[in-house]
Amino acid sequence: MLIDLSEILSLEGKTQVVEAPVSMDSFQSKLGTFPIVEKKPVSIRITNSGKKVLKLEADGAVTVAIPCDKCLKDVPTTFTIHLEEELDMKASKEDRIKDLDEINYVTGCSLDVEQLVHNEILIHWPLRVLCKENCRGICPVCGMNLNEGSCDCDQSVPDPRMAVISDIFSKFKEV
Numbered sequence: 001m002l003i004d005l006s007e008i009l010s011l012e013g014k015t016q017v018v019e020a021p022v023s024m025d026s027f028q029s030k031l032g033t034f035p036i037v038e039k040k041p042v043s044i045r046i047t048n049s050g051k052k053v054l055k056l057e058a059d060g061a062v063t064v065a066i067p068c069d070k071c072l073k074d075v076p077t078t079f080t081i082h083l084e085e086e087l088d089m090k091a092s093k094e095d096r097i098k099d100l101d102e103i104n105y106v107t108g109c110s111l112d113v114e115q116l117v118h119n120e121i122l123i124h125w126p127l128r129v130l131c132k133e134n135c136r137g138i139c140p141v142c143g144m145n146l147n148e149g150s151c152d153c154d155q156s157v158p159d160p161r162m163a164v165i166s167d168i169f170s171k172f173k174e175v
């Protein structure tokens with residue numbers, strides 16, 4: 001959803017409140033595409049503090065299904081969105097680039113709620129996702145989820161370093 005900031009920008013001292021629905025159904029990043037399984041509208045509060053400065057407050061929650069690092073089972077992960085930011089609407093695009101301003105969700109007079117939510121998820125993306133602390137992962141041979149039972153596979157995968165050593169050994173014998 002795009003929020004037009006031009007009206008509030010002309011009303012010094014006033015506050016505008018918007019319940020912005022989140023329209024995206026998946027979160028996409030370099031890491032891949034992840035379905036959004038639950039979302040709440042984002043409460044946006046914009047206050048005109050004068051001198052073309054807007055105070056922005058955003059609150060919401062989005063739940064993304066992220067596969068467990070070990071067994072790949074989807075883990076519903078909730079991202080709480082809470083943001084407070086001052087938007088200097090006097091700043092030109094050039095000024096913002098110069099100041100290394102990372103507010104990429106405001107273009108001209110419109111605020112892109114989807115971009116704001118995307119940023120918040122990206123910033124809080126977990127380093128590691130596990131379905132449970134002691135997840136047993138999947139069997140490297142048959143792919144069975146070892147949390148759901150055990151299989152009879154021989155999981156003693158030969159160490160590749162040992163293979164190199166035995167290779168050298170056999171060459172030595174040939175001399």
Ligand SMILES: [Zn+2]
Nearest residue numbers: 068071131135
């Ligand atoms: Zn797991």
Ligand SMILES: [Zn+2]
Nearest residue numbers: 139142151153
């Ligand atoms: Zn197996």
